[in-house]
Amino acid sequence: MKPKPARRLGEVAARAGIRIPLIVWSIVVLYPLFWMVMGAFKSNAEIFASPWALPEVFNYQNFIQAWTDYNIGTSFFNSLIVTVFGALLTLLLAVPTSYALERVRFRGSTFLYNVYLAAMMIPMVLGWIPLFFLLMNFNLLNSLIGLILVYAVSQVPFSVFILTGFMGTIPSELEESAAIDGLSPFGTLWRIVTPLTASGIITVTIMNAITFWNEYFMALIFLQSQEKYTLGLAMDYINSEVQYTNAWGTLFAGLTISIIPVIIAYAVFQRHINKGMTEGAVKG
Incomplete structure (x- = not known):
């Protein structure tokens, strides 16, 4: 019909x-x-003469100038270091914590889980001044290691919140079988639970990595020397120089370099992120 x-x-x-x-x-x-x-890809003359038109000739000089003269290359690798190691450290802290809170019942586990949830609601700006003096006392100010530690700790509550949802969907019979086979709790976590929560781990890792890559204010506060700058600080430096040098093409080239890794990461892992957000939405 x-x-x-x-x-x-x-x-x-x-x-x-x-x-x-x-x-x-x-x-x-x-x-x-x-x-x-x-x-x-335009020269300054083209940008001012025809800002909305396509470039007459694709000029790569802006990328070279941004990478070398404005130290975008150094800042790129600094951002890569803090992003990769920050995301890995977050996982090392969040995965065992999520497993303990969700699967290992102990007195105060519910209260501790609520503390992590409450920590997500506290504005990070309230901790910037205490963190500044804490890093200074431990000689970690103006250090990528100090920034990595701050990044990782700041994202643990969010990561625990997401990962506990995934671990709650795993049948307890699998853990009981692993215990009968002689696996320790740590063995059960890394050999049974972790592979089954791969979608959640990938989701958390990508979201944390994007957060670390784009972060600006904590890097501005805790990093002081230009050779330690991340991409956000490097872009701000170029932006402040543009008004005197008119290097708009260089600024656009630097911004293009900074967004390429994020676009690639999201394009590659988009299916995993969508799958992870839907699978972790229901707690079993």
């Missing part, structure tokens, strides 16, 4: 009502990024 024309017209209108706003919003979001990338 064919659908009635009025019903089919209503379905088309409903789909258009959903898709058209999404298309418009996508254009609004993507066009500034496209404009920035195109500006990275």
